[in-house]
Amino acid sequence: MKICPMPKNILTKELEQQNQSIDNTLCEHFPITRKELKKLIKGTHLRTWEAILAEHGYGEGCDHCHKVVTLVLQRLRNPSPKTASIKDPIEAFIARSNKWGRYMITPRLPGGEITAEQLRVLGEVSTEFKLTPKINLGQHIDLFGAKLEDLPQIWKTLIAVGFESGHTNGRSLGMVQTCLGEKWCGHALKDSTGLAIRLEHRYKGLLAPAKLKGAVSGCTTECAGALHKDFGVVATEKGWNLFIGGKGGIKPHPGVLLVRNVQEEVLIHSLDRFLLLYMHDAKKGMKPYAWLKQFDGGIRALQDLIQQKHSNVPATVEAKMKQYIDSTSCDWQKILEDPQHLSYFQPQIIDSKVTSAFE
Ligand code: SF4
Structure with missing residues (x-):
């Protein structure tokens, strides 16, 4: 279970006073902390999810540990993000994952301005790919619930009418x-x-x-x-x-x-x-x-x-x-132009406990 930072700090202090602690391990498939997992991956020659799971994990993995391992591997491939305009495009994309192994699509909308055609296309894409549109406080329209394998086609359609990927997550x-x-x-x-x-x-x-x-x-x-x-x-x-x-x-x-x-x-x-x-x-x-x-x-x-x-x-x-x-460009434009990046978008591991949230 994830706990918000502030209540987590209070809870940690309380538990420390009682000589107890919070379980900070990643999940049942990797019973170590995120920091320990990063160190482990860096210290080995293993560079695929399958190999890391087989060597250091248990079971088939879940969306959470898959995401953490993928981020660590991506950072190892691109170790100097400060030299790039922004994050590695795949890394930036992974940061937009939501619960249930589904993804959020947030086109950038400078000034909150959108054309009638763009609005129509957002509606059509939402219907075709069974997405949930939501207007957020930052003058964006988020589309929730996208499957990993649908993302390239969705973004291709959005970019064709002038959208570009936004950076609603991360240090940007x-x-x-x-x-x-x-x-x-x-x-x-x-x-x-x-x-x-x-x-x-x-x-x-x-x-x-x-x-x-x-x-x-x-x-x-x-x-x-x-x-x-x-x-x-x-x-x-x-x-x-x-x-x-x-x-x-x-x-x-x-x-x-x-x-x-x-x-x-x-x-x-x-x-x-x-x-x-x-x-x-x-x-x-x-x-x-x-x-x-x-x-x-x-x-x-x-x-x-x-x-x-x-x-x-x-x-x-x-x-x-x-x-x-x-050096700034659209993350998704970069992904669509690179076959190596596109190969990432295969059906994802979904937590077996979650099967019906979107069906
Ligand atoms: S801040 Fe409010 S009142 Fe002032 S120009 Fe903008 S919309 Fe109008």
């Missing part, structure tokens, strides 16, 4: 939310939807220390919730305000103002610098809120660094950001 930019914007809202001071789309395309390939969310609001009514995102932009009479380090969750915290009343190009330049400093400096799993709290000199020092015109940061920072932007 999930989305840049936006409000109605100047096209549809009489209060809008600027084109918030256009800016959100530009930012999402610009940063969609980043491999960040943690999952990132951004938002852009067209006025201070702040319908997009920009102040509680990792980075948020709000239009003003004079330009754009950029906030960083906001967060939601159980202890929400508004972001702090990094730059005020700037024009679009200055805003993007400032955001580039902030993101690259954060990506360079933050530990794995650390969100901007936590990074900012421990940043030497706090927000004032960061503002100075971002606004410095004559430091040695600009050339290197801009080159690095350009490298990320230029």
